[in-house]
Amino acid sequence: MSETKKNVYNPKEIEDSYYKLWEERNYFEIDGNKSIQKSNRYFTIMMPPPNVTGKLHIGHALTFTLQDIIVRYKRMDGYKTLWQPGVDHAGIATQNVVEKQLLAEGTTKEEIGREAFLERAWQQKENSQNAITSQLRKLGVSPAWSRERFTMDEGLGNAVKKSFKQMYDNGFIVRDNYMINWCTHDGALSDIEVEHEDHMGKMYHINYPLSDGSGNITVATTRPETYFGDTAVMVHPDDERHNHLIGKKVKLPLIEREVEIIADKHVDMEFGTGFVKVTPAHDTNDYEVGKRHDLEFITIFDEKGILNGYCGEFEGLERLEARDVIVKKLEDTGFMVKIEDHPHQVGHCYRCKNIVEPYISKQWFVKKEFAQKAIEKVNNGEAEFFPSHWINSYNAWMSELRDWCISRQLWWGHQIPVFYCNDCGHEWVEEGDAPTSCEKCNSENIYQDPDVLDTWFSSGLWPFSTLGWGNGEFGKGTLWSEDDMKNFYPNNLLITGFDILFFWVARMLMMGENITGELPFKDIYLHALVKDEHGEKMSKSKGNVIDPLETIDKYSTDALRFTLAVLAVQGRDIKLSEDKLEQSRNFTNKLFNATNFLQLNQEHFDDLDPTNIKTPLGRYMLARFNVAVKETREFMDVYRFNDGATVLYRFLWGEFCDWGIELSKASKESVAELGSIFKESMKLLHPFMPFITENLYMRLSEESLEEGESIMVKAYPTVSQVDDEVIKQFDLIMEAIVSVRRCKTLIDKGNQKIEKASIKLPSGSDVEMMRPFIQKLGKVEELSFVDEKIANCVTDVSDNLETFISTDDIDMSAIIAKLTKQKEKLEKEIAKLNGMLNNERFVANAPKQVIATNRKALEEASDKLAKVEEELKGFA
């Protein structure tokens, strides 16, 4: 049995049940906030669809929390709000997960066949989607679940075919033989799917004999096994060591095939031996050289990496295993001159970590020209990055774009909607149902391209395909409606991690622009990665992974959400730590206990009506609340989640609890008003902490969610008149209280109750209004207000007032030390201000406002100094 502590907030009791009710009542749907919707206010944000490969991690928790904060804010602020949920089929990643499952069962995808394999993949999709969506519910997020989509559902499949045809017809999609990145496990990859890693390899120096028998040349290579594909050796034309050999022939070791020595400026004379083997079919640079010199392209291994007949006796070996065997043979036969250590970078498949090969293959590509307009429009300000510096990365990447390889040799994905006729050779794109005969010659001897599309092709359409674009009749009226494109496109905002800027964001921008004529969203917020408390990337091997569900279990959903929000500073890594989570947890507890306090006095509190706030303290807290509302809204509007959260923390804890509640103990009649303000501030906080705010709002309204309407569909607070006068009055009250407390520490009374104190206030202060607050919080039985300094007492001098407490025998040295320090500080300040104000150029150039502020500060500091000096004189 776990003990339940009194006065400790227990979130577990409410989180699941509230969520269930919210969802049942359709609050998350686009008309969930019907009663507060304002006309023509629409807000759309797409959920980046999680991969159906597993479960949520802390990065998901961050991204979805931030999205939910904005969505709840907009929904409460009267927008018709669409937060579009869904999941991504994640081609390679999911296929690999399923393959691993099969492997564990002792079988393979080839053994069970394409159909059975796809069945397994769909099963994986179901399992993962269920896990993910139930975890998302735990996070308290509020997407329009009724519209949940999957990138491979029929409607999105239709959109893929339609957009493919459009791009094909416009000449942006072509099929060609290119040198691409080839993974012998996963097939063709786009450039960004290859990760380059530092690796300590070897540099092999190999002798190639000259055909005329006049000697050898030595080439240097890191990949000796590729020499069977060499079709030339090149030297720099200006290389005086070697250029006399241009035009001569050499024989490749062992196989004795002859290749020519050619001249090409690509060679770096400083590097290696100056002789470079040219393997046009297996190296990106050599590919270009090969094209320049019209060389033969010899491919030496098949799609699985198995060496072919060009490799002589090594035929049948796997490319990686072959290296050592070949090297051994070259050593034995004397062709190997030397082997040195050589650090270099090796490309790996981003999904299976296999070493990627440059490989010539016939694939489908999206031409790089496709991106042109999206580059221009983003740079014209039609979309905006938060933080803004990301536009640099966007431009850098976009300007170096190469054609995007979109065909994948996988089974799991959108099959390419291109058909070929075996009889007449016709090739065409079919955007409708699969045809049974050739559209040109009517032959039934046709087949569909067996490859599937890069997973990012369909996710690139996500901002509009989910709104019904190209869906055909699928889902019409249930998953989407005909007004959706008009109302929700372009989307207002995208929130996602910077790590998929190129993979996804850039692709959405170019596809959206080309296919709909408009960029798909206006604002692009890119958040950082969640790191551990030391700033280390989380990884299973390091054992520093923070699991969102465990965290929720320990600290509550609200605490996790608030922590992530408070740490989400634009442009900085998020270092998540237990300390921060504890702090947020404590904050929820504080709010819970504030409610307990309010309800000691009365059970029910009305909703806030500013005109009904009459007591001075009520008016003061209302004024502070207004400041908080203004700041929170301003920060939300520019996606400064950390600042918004900090404002709320400061207001609710530092102002409402520490001062408002404490002061109300001297003003019982203000409690009813404070309760109303607190209820309203629960609305303000709701987007960050949806559960506790609902709970406390309901408690203070004496309602339950079962009977009442949720806080999540009530109007977000707006700013009413801020009463500056009452803020001034209470600033003075608080200054007096702090001064009394400080004075008491001088006589070692801590915060104990004392009998008498005197305060000298500025003239015109409303002393009778102030008295009860100062007496109560300063813990003074008898408080008197005086016009002159009192003899024989300790004194505290603050900006606007002085406090005196009579004393007989106490050690004065501490007091003198304190006053002396205060004096020095004031003198320094006065000197600084004087320096500025005596500077003619400052007075001539600075804004009047600044000069006035400084004059006033100087005056106040001088006054204060005079008082401090007078005190010191008394001790002399």
Place this chain on the structure above:
RNA sequence: GAUCGCGUAACUCAGUGGUAGAGUACUUCCUUGACAUGGAAGAAGUCGUUGGUUCAAGUCCAAUCGUGAUCACCA
């Protein structure tokens, strides 16, 4: 090599040209009738370094050091 961040109190970090801020930790005190997951008071910073612009620089500019990320090339 190129580009982009970051460097502010012991720690984690805000800071939008106008007297340097928060939370945690620390020191001292308080179990006061919401909360010890709490309250009060306090101490703590040559804002990486050096120049420059400006009446005024943590903030803008340049250089430099440290640190991190991304992209690219190395046969």
